[in-house]
Amino acid sequence: MKNTITFLCALFIFNINFAQSNKKVLFKVDKNYYEAVDKWVVYPSEKEDKTVTLGFIYIDRQAGFTLNYEYDIELTLEGLKKGSSLDNTSLKVRLTKDFGKVAILTPQQVKELGLPEQPDWLKIYKKDAKKVSYLTKIGYHYNHVGASKFALTPLLKAYEKEPHFAGLEFELSYAYNAIGEFEKAITILEKAIHNNPNNYFFFRELGFSYKNLKRVEDAERTYKKGISMSDNDFEKSEMAVNMAQTYFELRNRKKFDEWAKLTRKFAKKGARYAKFIDYFESNWDKK
Template identity: 55%
Template sequence: MRILILALVLISNLGFSQNKRTDLNFTTKYFDAVDKWVAFPNKDIDSSFAYGFIYLDNQAGFTFNYEDRFKIENGTLKKVGNNLQTGAVKYRIDTNANPVSILTKEQIEDLNLPDTPEWLSVYKQGSENVGYLKNEGYHYNHAGACERALLPLLKAYKIKPHFEGLEFELSYAYNHLKQYKKAIPILDKAIKNNPKNFYFYRELGFSYVNLDQVKKAEEIYLKGISASDNDFEKSEMAINMAQAFFKLKNRTKFDEWAKLTKKYAKKDSNYMQYIEYFEKNWDKN
């Protein structure tokens, strides 16, 4: 009886080990898999999986270096074998890309892959430079991964705070993460250094309006609209103030900013639809 139980335990453990070796968990966002070997989910009609290496091209953005395809056979990963040379096919990753499965050490060994591709070092050159760090933060921000953007942006800010585009990216990340109080001193210094950059006013106004400091936000947005030559950006600043006064049920101020929104927004834009909604629902709670 004991022998039978022991045999069952061994079989169970063996089965568990094999399953774990071939587990694929497609739950990781591509921007959380940078510098990792990954597999993408397959289509229902295909039993093989595309695999390769995700890295961040400092100029072009998140990139998937396609290696080949594999199938799961007898508890291991087996290359399908398309005879493609390493690094021959690269895909820029769309922001809407499906989640990936990061390959485990055992899976990497099954596919006879190095821990890190030799060619990766080319894309790491100058990685401590301000421009490189700013671009890295930009790509994370663009992907919506603003928390990851903070590390390179803050590192760059300590080196050269007024580097072109850096203050905007850093304040944008803070605002996206709802850390408005951290964005304000960054933007105050940015405006003092470059008072003509209307993007700084746009972000600063956004910080204040979300802190319910409406009077201060209005002051900043008026300066931003005056400095801007971009109607879309003007309409964005205007709609933010219109919405703030809609929430406060201040009709006089709302009408002021609704008028500005209508002046700068395109007729078929979402901002015009928001104004229409606010006007129709003014008396509702």
């Protein structure tokens, strides 16, 4: 069994292209890590300019986006030259938003390096790939890094099987809201609330959908319901500031003051949402 070294933050940050015109070796470094899931990728090595590092990106159900380091590749006049590996040690890098872009290997490059389409060890992480719990968690990880359009595929697969699975409806509605598909989010949330009317997160997302569709009265009614149900002051302040922003944009001072007061009631002093209210007030006459 291999030993595993896990890093909780990215080790390499970059955004450049590597090319070797002699042998037409080109690595186009233009993909975010969440676009390269289950792919072989390369990224610049810390060793030297003509060396790149080979890895495989996958999603660990618990830890999230992960890069498994394989070895370095030297770009020579003869083509790609495989470097040394870590022998029996597996280096895993937990990817964060600061991790730079990567280049996805072409099928020809995968073949040239003698790589399998996917490493054998990936099967361990894919053994529950058809389960609703697995699909929901994968969707969560995409949502968590701001890649909600990629979250839709696993979440919709899960929704077809078990729509009311714990956490699934929230993740799916969150993904739809994040990509601007507010009507689709509402459809999911109405069914979710009918099934479980006591989850204030559903009302938070539904209020956001209504707000962005300019359905102000529906948004206000929904946020008030969510605030009355929630026991989390941060969530309450988020719902309140969303309505305050709406009335700031509509120049309705009476309603703005009402929601500004609620925001300050629930937001900690100096917190981001409290500062938003300060900004709206100081810029009221400038808009």
